[in-house]
Amino acid sequence: xxxxxTQSARGAVMAAREEADRRGDGWIGTEHVVLALAEDDAxxxxxxxxxxxxxxxxxxxMVPGAPGARGDLxxxxxxxxxxxxxxVRRAVERTFGEGALDELxxxxxxxxxxHIPFTTGAKKALELAVRQAATLSGGSIGSEHLLxxxxxxxxxxxxxxxxVGVDPQQLRATTVDKARRSA
Amino acid sequence: xxxxxxxxTSAASENPDDGLRAVVALRQLLERLEHLHVQRAREQGWSxxxxxxxxxxxxxxVHQKHGSSIRLSGRR
Numbered sequence: 001x002x003x004x005x006t007q008s009a010r011g012a013v014m015a016a017r018e019e020a021d022r023r024g025d026g027w028i029g030t031e032h033v034v035l036a037l038a039e040d041d042a043x044x045x046x047x048x049x050x051x052x053x054x055x056x057x058x059x060x061x062m063v064p065g066a067p068g069a070r071g072d073l074x075x076x077x078x079x080x081x082x083x084x085x086x087x088v089r090r091a092v093e094r095t096f097g098e099g100a101l102d103e104l105x106x107x108x109x110x111x112x113x114x115h116i117p118f119t120t121g122a123k124k125a126l127e128l129a130v131r132q133a134a135t136l137s138g139g140s141i142g143s144e145h146l147l148x149x150x151x152x153x154x155x156x157x158x159x160x161x162x163x164v165g166v167d168p169q170q171l172r173a174t175t176v177d178k179a180r181r182s183a
Numbered sequence: 184x185x186x187x188x189x190x191x192t193s194a195a196s197e198n199p200d201d202g203l204r205a206v207v208a209l210r211q212l213l214e215r216l217e218h219l220h221v222q223r224a225r226e227q228g229w230s231x232x233x234x235x236x237x238x239x240x241x242x243x244x245v246h247q248k249h250g251s252s253i254r255l256s257g258r259r
Contacts, residue, residue: 024211073208074205077204083212092216092219096223101216101219103219
């Protein structure tokens with residue numbers, strides 16, 4: 001499926017995977033794709049920037065949706081089963097030093113070849129990106145098509161964008177425009 | 184303010200969402216504790232076999248899980 005992806009679109013898919021890995025999420029969803037697109041690709045990044053979206057803004061919007069997925073342990077959830085994270089933290093730090101419990105067991109960069117599957121929504125978004133590329137730009141799939149795929153799929157990634165104040169219709173229109181012009 | 188036992192009975196039973204979230208949190212805590220202790224054991228010269236026995240898993244399992252991260256963090 002990826003053979004018609006441009007370098008930048010491939011880069012975005014790889015970056016989405018890394019984002020998922022870094023967050024400790026067990027899936028690659030359209031939200032990770034959006035984050036990757038905002039982060040490191042020229043075409044989609046420019047479109048997103050115009051819409052006021054940066055990777056930082058997206059990250060800030062994502063945190064509450066994924067309790068404990070990042071570096072922070074989920075103190076509230078642990079409390080519900082009678083574990084006081086503060087107590088645990090104090091005990092562990094007595095032996096291992098301050099901040100010991102904040103250390104991730106296996107730093108993401110060293111974790112090779114962990115398989116993280118795409119969500120159904122992300123697969124759908126990739127398919128839609130392929131379709132958009134065929135319609136708008138003669139078939140080769142760029143990051144702008146990925147963005148369109150995510151928007152058209154209408155799942156987690158699209159919701160994330162809406163949650164940071166993006167008008168999906170508007171963003172879609174500017175992205176289509178960009179895709180046509182760069183075709 | 185609910186007492187600890189209220190929280191326990193409410194959250195340990197009914198709602199899968201809360202229950203599963205607690206499981207995830209506990210697993211993350213467990214993983215970190217395990218890593219810290221395995222690392223320390225290695226620093227104190229324990230063999231992978233000793234650590235595996237203490238953890239009740241196979242030597243392969245413990246080495247596969249911790250081998251690369253602990254070796255790379257400076258100590259053999």
